[in-house]
Amino acid sequence: MYHIDSFMAELERKNPAQPEFIQAVREVVESVIDVVNDNPAYLGTRILERITEPDRIITFKVEWEDDNGDVHVNRGYRVQFNNALGPYKGGLRFHSSVTLGTLKFLGFEQIFKNSLTTLSMGGAKGGSDFNPKGKSDNEIMRFCKAFMTELNRYIGPDVDVPAGDIGVGAREIGFLYGQYKKLRIEHTGVLTGKGRFWGGSLIRPEATGFGAMYFAREMVAEAGDTLEGKRIAVSGFGNVAWGVAMKATELGAKVVTISGPDGYIYDEEGVGTQEKWDFMLNLRASNNDIVEPYAKQFNAKFLSGKKPWEVQVDMAFPCAIQNELNVTDAELLAANGVSYIVETSNMGCTPEAVELFQKKNITFAPGKAVNAGGVAVSGLEMSQNSMKLSWPKEEVDERLNRIMKDIHSACVESGRNGNRIDYIKGANIAGFRKVADVMLELGF
Helix, strand or coil, rough: EEEEEEEEHHHHCCCCCCCHHHHHHHHHHHEEEEEEEEHHHHHHCCCHHCCCCCCCHHHEEEEEECCCCCCEEEEEEEEEEECCCCCCCEEEEEECCCHHHHHHHHHHHHHHHHHHHHHCCCEEEEEEECCCCCCCHHHHHHHHHHHHHHHHHEECCCCCECCCCECHHHHHHHHHHHHHHHHHHHCCCCCCCCCCCCCCCCCCCCCHHHHHHHHHHHHHHCCCCCCCCCCEEECCHHHHHHHHHHHHCCCCCCEEEEECCEEEEEECCCCCCHHHHHHHHHHHHHCCCCHHHHHHHCEEEEHHHHEEEHHHEEEEECCCCEEEEEEEEHHHHHHHCCEEECCCCCCCCCCHHHHHHCCCCCCEEECHHHHHHHHHHHHHHHHHHHHCCCHHHHHHHHHHHHHHHHHHHHHHHHEEEEEEHHHHHHHHHHHHHHHHHHHHHHCC
8 A cells, every 4th residue: 555655755765856856756646646556456566666767767978069169068868767658758858957857757747648648659858958048050060969979879769769848949859860860870750850851740849839729628618618718828938839829829819928038028919920920939049038029029018037927817828847837926827817727838837836726726737738739749750750651731730639639538537526627637647547557468
């Protein structure tokens, strides 16, 4: 019989100074503890210990040269967490904040996110403490080549298929894939997020944001509501926020904020035109991490050093980074009458914020369900690569829509509590059961 406190105490002892990983595991364990304790097979095979320990952690040195000829040394990682359902799958993050604990949290979340998609993908995550900000294209290329020189021996289309994440976009994926091809002398679907003409899938850049909106549409429909006329606060201004803004507009809602490290934009007219979406892409490509130019370009308000959660909206979509929305932000949103929190970043809300939303009966959906559209389309890219085909945009979008509907249905089925849906519990139980059962079937 498992007891949460004793299990978590032992996990924390084995994983010191990794608060994000501990936070992610606690959320899942709190949801599934009764399911595990009621299943003798789970208890007898110590399923919780096995599923919370990575299969392997790969750490390596990355040496690269800047434009002045100076040598720099960064640390690279790949956390291959669980491959019960298929090849390891998860992004690469290049950012100065990257630590092993961060990547373990993200890899652990990826197990259940990938499980929810119903596609054959295990969970992994990787990256480096290298920060692309302020670097030239040639410096980024040299870093990517050095990184892939070390990583290539541990990945492959049937072993581990990395994708992009923060700091790793189309440019970086291109440099990484070019080096992989050079070293392995093969053209395979070993990375996703590839360019359109060398194995990439249509709508991959938009997929996370599109998928979040498809999930949100199902969520409000479950509550007897619609997206029509809803005001939405979004954080971030990269691909995820961009995809949310486009699909929200198409579905009848209005995104009124985007944000960056410098502050947030309040656009009363809505981030809802092609010109504005294109400008967001240009901001992202500039690699400067600021959104203030949007305000000057479109006569919107810029609020320096603040977060967008003070704006009165119907729905909030954290789209930037983990724990970006805290309990103070949650109190502001609740006081302003928010009805839905759609966590689009990975673990974007602190536990205290989530607890407040639940206490006030504000519908909350977790990132592992909401943002699964990105990895879902990565999985569809893997399928296209395997068949040497390229599906039209409409087919990929329709498949994404169906996947997000199925994810929502799984959350509702496992999370229904009377007239309310506990989306956290639903997502965790649905994702966990599939992985745990396959682990049992495969033996140990």
